[in-house]
Amino acid sequence: MDALDLARWQFGVTTVYHFLFVPLTIGLGVFVAGLQTAWHRTGKAHYLRLTKFFGKLFLINFAMGVVTGLVQEFQFGMNWSAYSTFVGDVFGAPLALEALLAFFLESTFLGLWIFGWDRLPKRIHLACLWAAVIGSNLSAYFILAANAWMKHPVGYEVVDGKARMTDLWAVLTNSTALAQVPHVVAAAFIVAGGFVIAVSGYRILRERRMITDGDVTVPMARPARGRGPADPMMWRTSLRAALVMTAIAGAVVAGTGDMSGQLLRDQQPMKLAAAEGLRHDQKGAPASIVPGVEVPYVLSLLAAHDPNAEVQGIEDIQRRYAERYGEADYRPNVPVVFWSFRVMIGFGLATVGLSLLGLWLTRRRRGTPDWFARACLLALPLPTLAIVAGWLLSEIGRQPWTVQGELLTAASVSPSVSVTEVAISLALFTALYGALAVAEGWLLARHVKAGPEPVVPAPRVPDDAEPARLAPTLMY
Amino acid sequence: MDVTTFWFLVVAFLWTGYFVLEGFDFGVGALLPLVARGEAERRQALATIGPVWDGNEVWLITAVGAMFAAFPAWYSGFLSGFYLPLVMVLAGLIVRGVALEWRGKVEGRERAVCDAGIVTGSVLTAFLWGGIFGHMLSGTLAGTLVGGALSLSLAMLHGGVFLALKTTGPLRARARRAALTAAAVAVPAAALALPGVPAAIGPAGAAGADWTAHPLVWAAAVAAMVALAAGVALVWRRREGWAFTATAGSITLLTATVFAVLWQAPLPGLTVAGAASGPYTLGLLTWIGLIALPFVLGYQAWTYWVFRKRVTA
Secondary structure, three states: OOHHHHHHHHHHHHHHHHHHHHHHHHHHHHHHHHHHHHHHHHOOHHHHHHHHHHHHHHHHHHHHHHHHHHHHHHHHHHHOHHHHHHHHHHHHHHHHHHHHHHHHHHHHHHHHHHHOOOOOOHHHHHHHHHHHHHHHHHHHHHHHHHHHHHHOOOOEEEEOOEEEEOOHHHHHOOHHHHHHHHHHHHHHHHHHHHHHHHHHHHHHHHHHHHHHOOOOHHHHOOOOOOOOOOOHHHHHHHHHHHHHHHHHHHHHHHHHHHHHHHHHHHHOHHHHHHHHOOOOOEEOOOEEEEOOEEEOOHHHHHHHOOOOOEEOOHHHHHHHHHHHHOOOOOOOOHHHHHHHHHHHHHHHHHHHHHHHHHHHHOOOOOOOOHHHHHHHHHHOHHHHHHHHHHHHHHHHOOOOEEEOOOEEHHHOOOOOOOHHHHHHHHHHHHHHHHHHHHHHHHHHHHHHHHOOOOOOOOOOOOOOOOOOOOOOOOOO | OOHHHHHHHHHHHHHHHHHHHHHHHHHHHHHHHHHOOHHHHHHHHHHHHOOOHHHHHHHHHHHHHHHHHHOHHHHHHHHHHOHHHHHHHHHHHHHHHHHHHHHHHOOOHHHHHHHHHHHHHHHHHHHHHHHHHHHHHHOOHHHHHHHHHHHHHHHHHHHHHHHHHHEOHHHHHHHHHHHHHHHHHHHHHHHHHOOHHHHOOOOOOOOOOOHHHOHHHHHHHHHHHHHHHHHHHHHHOOOHHHHHHHHHHHHHHHHHHHHHHHHHOOEOOEOHHHHOOOHHHHHHHHHHHHHHHHHHHHHHHHHHHHOOOOEOO
């Protein structure tokens, strides 16, 4: 193991970990904002209960997304200083814009939302949450545009061994970014939708069991928390809303995934070949379902919308790259890329299938069958594994390049940082992240289990009234 | 003014904003076990920074992001050069952030764990920032330690004044006393460190370097000292609003002095011009920044206005 290997492991560990929380933040924020909007428009108390219940889960998770994001921003300079020096002029700009235009919005207005329940007029308070979630989504755009540039560098020239930006607009409207941003953001909505589906399914089962057992005393035995069985229709509301969100997001993911596949054929043929395990250039290339099971012409059809189109194979691309960029191994870890691709598509489709099934089962005021409520629990792990696999496919498939065709990963690492230093930080972050993951999972589980707190609709605060003291509803 | 100079000022401005704003929330975190007795007072103390600390931290993210975009060589040299201290800073900020967010969602012993996380994260990070900049300017262990002691005690003074300004009751009185105690460390640490900062413009460690060569830098260092003394005097006289203005001014002037030195050489062997991005990138970022910054400052100021009332226990 040298510093390069450890730095790559650290990047992988911290990025995948960061990416466990961020999609949930992005999607759940919009979901909670939607719930609060519904409450604002209808005045129905169960919307308020749902807003506060999912709002709390959102905030527990939000904290993790923020603090692990700090590591990401620092890591480029700490472990990859050669990369940062080379690309800073281009790659740094979207990062700076993310902080200036998105993070300030997100954190400032979220603080106002958390503490503003009794301080701000209702409309302004709702607008604060919308401003915060717009910030989250905007930040996804900037960081994904920066990431897309690594896969398909545009709008720059290399001067004195450094990339110099020549066209910011080209960077922000990179074809790869335009396919990738909606793909990843919609996938984030599936992750959040799956989370709400699983939580709602769990609550439906739990409360149904409490009622049918005639065992209402079980929840009531904990009056200290004041949490009892909720309105059973409440969970149906959140379940249906999340099923709709997941189904719509599924359509966007499929459409943009198709766009990405076609871009890969031109921009990152090696990744496409590795994802399909295609060894040699082939016209009318078949799609491989699992090794040994192939469907003729489908890969060509997917990659070029033409069943007879030629798709490049790994070994032939390797030969061409060696001629063009010099002798080296330009093949990524093919089995990882191959299987990530299948996990992404398989688990993603399964989640969307589950949501369509749920929409059919619960149509026109029909109740949720027990077996489906149980199946809802699968909506928690499936999309999360799918989106993580998507990142592994995307980033491991890019290897050995950090910037496709311009800069190799091996040339990107910090020359001045020692193996010991990277090992210390890798060990520290892994241990810290592991402990925090356990704490977060346990905290979320406990709040889901406890259920929502009873909500007494607060009297409307007149705009000029000054409550005697700060009484935050969700924190401290 | 050319665009490189302008962006150096932007980076300095963002770091200054970070130290002034997160400075007081670090201070509140570090003072928590010293000034707040019992759960009600701890909640009271933390409620003063609850709505704003996360927004304050974005100043750091923006400062580092601006360094990446405008001075890639400075960004990468700084971050890879101070590798292990920055790993510790990140660990401190992670523990602190999670503890602050989760504290209200747990009870009993878990709350005590969160409090420990808030205190450790605040103390560690506040000390490390001063240590890192102290080392950058002096290159010596003594400079590192004095810098760390200065930034931690200054944060505690600044945070104590903020607490006294934002609370009522016994907490307010204890916060004021704690601020005065912190000042007993901050004033001598500043007196020790400040002459060394402008002197670092010369060869490192050349204390007592000719002040006539850079009179403005020396003036800023002296003004920082004066503002600090004024802050202490004002908090003594219970003028908390003005005292907070003075401690904020002192941190601003101190950071200005540090960046005036870094302007000569942001890192050994590196010039600001040599570290800068191309004029195209800097020009565009300038326009976007000039349009966006008033909004950012506006809504952050509005947050402080919304939560302007004192917090009672």
